[in-house]
Amino acid sequence: MNAVHFGAGNIGRGFIGLLLHQSGYKTCFVDVNAEIVNLLNEKKQYTVKLAEASGKELTVENVYAINSLKDPELVVDEVANADVITAAVGPNILPLIAGLLATGLKKRLEQSKKPLTIIACENMIGGSAFLKEKIYEELTNEEKTQFDMYYSFPNAAVDRIVPNQTNIDKLAVTVEPFYEWVVDESEIKGATPPIHGVTFVQDLEPFIERKLFTVNTGHAVVAYFGYLAGIRNMHEALENSEIREMVEQVLKETGRYLTATYSFDEKIHADYVQKIINRFANPYISDDTTRVGRSPMRKLKKNDRLVRPATKYVEMFSENPLYLTRGIAAALHYDFKEDPEANEIQLMIEQKGLQFTIERTTGIEPGTGLFEKIQKQYEEIAIKKSKK
Numbered sequence: 390m391n392a393v394h395f396g397a398g399n400i401g402r403g404f405i406g407l408l409l410h411q412s413g414y415k416t417c418f419v420d421v422n423a424e425i426v427n428l429l430n431e432k433k434q435y436t437v438k439l440a441e442a443s444g445k446e447l448t449v450e451n452v453y454a455i456n457s458l459k460d461p462e463l464v465v466d467e468v469a470n471a472d473v474i475t476a477a478v479g480p481n482i483l484p485l486i487a488g489l490l491a492t493g494l495k496k497r498l499e500q501s502k503k504p505l506t507i508i509a510c511e512n513m514i515g516g517s518a519f520l521k522e523k524i525y526e527e528l529t530n531e532e533k534t535q536f537d538m539y540y541s542f543p544n545a546a547v548d549r550i551v552p553n554q555t556n557i558d559k560l561a562v563t564v565e566p567f568y569e570w571v572v573d574e575s576e577i578k579g580a581t582p583p584i585h586g587v588t589f590v591q592d593l594e595p596f597i598e599r600k601l602f603t604v605n606t607g608h609a610v611v612a613y614f615g616y617l618a619g620i621r622n623m624h625e626a627l628e629n630s631e632i633r634e635m636v637e638q639v640l641k642e643t644g645r646y647l648t649a650t651y652s653f654d655e656k657i658h659a660d661y662v663q664k665i666i667n668r669f670a671n672p673y674i675s676d677d678t679t680r681v682g683r684s685p686m687r688k689l690k691k692n693d694r695l696v697r698p699a700t701k702y703v704e705m706f707s708e709n710p711l712y713l714t715r716g717i718a719a720a721l722h723y724d725f726k727e728d729p730e731a732n733e734i735q736l737m738i739e740q741k742g743l744q745f746t747i748e749r750t751t752g753i754e755p756g757t758g759l760f761e762k763i764q765k766q767y768e769e770i771a772i773k774k775s776k777k
């Protein structure tokens with residue numbers, strides 16, 4: 390079986406590539422990072438280290454790679470011959486891989502009429518649907534009808550913490566032992582791809598919301614408050630009692646929304662939250678607040694981990710969440726100079742003002758209680774910062 394995976398980064402090698410290998414696939418990684426591509430072709434294998442006391446190492450074999458900037462035509466051929474396609478490139482990059490995928494998928498239809506599943510493994514709601522939308526922008530109406538018959542783009546939720554890598558071996562990836570990959574099976578045409586470790590479900594929404602609004606909301610809040618406190622390490626941030634309290638409270642708010650919406654058992658959900666906070670604090674992982682907080686513009690979008698649970702909370706309980714709004718305000722304060730999106734937000738605040746920036750980044754309507762609360766929280770944080 391042949392798999393093509395776009396994005397040989399942390400999640401690509403440390404999670405998706407590992408499971409594809411364990412399921413018996415030969416995996417072709419597609420990336421634009423020449424060093425990683427060359428190393429994969431040279432070594433044809435890499436190591437995944439588990440961040441736990443055992444320090445267990447797993448070997449991923451049967452892999453090779455293509456640099457899509459250099460050899461796009463090879464990517465087209467691989468896509469045309471794939472049995473499954475996955476991607477973990479980041480939501481902002483999905484539109485950039487759509488063109489090559491469209492060409493490869495068209496070629497595949499000229500050769501055979503076999504169903505194929507394409508899964509985007511990103512931290513976002515509707516990642517595969519978004520990739521499909523971008524691919525379909527490249528097609529004629531007739532091609533769209535053909536694609537509809539054979540190609541599936543099931544959405545997915547992926548959960549495994551893979552921090553920035555500091556291994557001397559550039560291909561080795563250290564990952565937390567825990568993982569969860571949930572795929573919406575109801576969207577799949579033809580046979581479900583046999584991937585070890587994937588949970589196929591008929592309704593993805595509870596899984597993706599539970600994951601995004603617990604793991605990712607909580608993590609982002611720790612990162613932004615850690616950064617505000619001058620802390621660069623996630624462990625240290627979690628050891629700070631105010632930040633710990635903040636994340637516990639934020640996850641109480643998202644938990645209130647999630648349990649009411651999906652009828653989750655409150656005790657089971659509370660245990661899930663504690664398990665996740667313990668994962669953040671895994672002593673065998675060294676993670677940066679600036680990695681977890683990366684791309685604040687994306688993280689502040691209306692369907693992402695901070696704003697969506699906040700707006701849903703208001704809709705459901707007719708009250709404004711106190712801690713989620715504080716988290717949003719902290720994200721607006723995030724001014725890490727090496728992060729282009731953080732710079733963009735800071736420049737927008739400077740040039741166009743806070744109100745314009747809140748509206749533009751979060752999509753929340755000015756004049757609403759939620760908008761005012763975020764503004765107030767932002768100003769309170771600014772006062773605290775000025776006193777430091």
Ligand SMILES: NC(=O)C1=CN([C@@H]2O[C@H](COP(=O)(O)OP(=O)(O)OC[C@H]3O[C@@H](n4cnc5c(N)ncnc54)[C@H](O)[C@@H]3O)[C@@H](O)[C@H]2O)C=CC1
Nearest residue numbers: 396397398399400420421422477478479511512549550551
């Ligand atoms: N790191 C983590 O723990 C987790 C990450 N995710 C999600 O997985 C996705 C990837 O994240 P990471 O692996 O952490 O990022 P990463 O930066 O380590 O990996 C992304 C890879 O995509 C490659 N890339 C960039 N442009 C490309 C293009 N045009 N074509 C092909 N490859 C391209 C990069 O060179 C890089 O190797 C993101 O959506 C992230 O939210 C999801 C769960 C966990």
Ligand SMILES: O=P(O)(O)OC[C@H]1O[C@](O)(CO)[C@@H](O)[C@@H]1O
Nearest residue numbers: 512549550551604605608681683
């Ligand atoms: O990858 P993103 O969306 O920038 O966010 C970082 C998040 O992804 C993770 O790496 C894994 O879900 C978390 O550590 C963190 O919440």
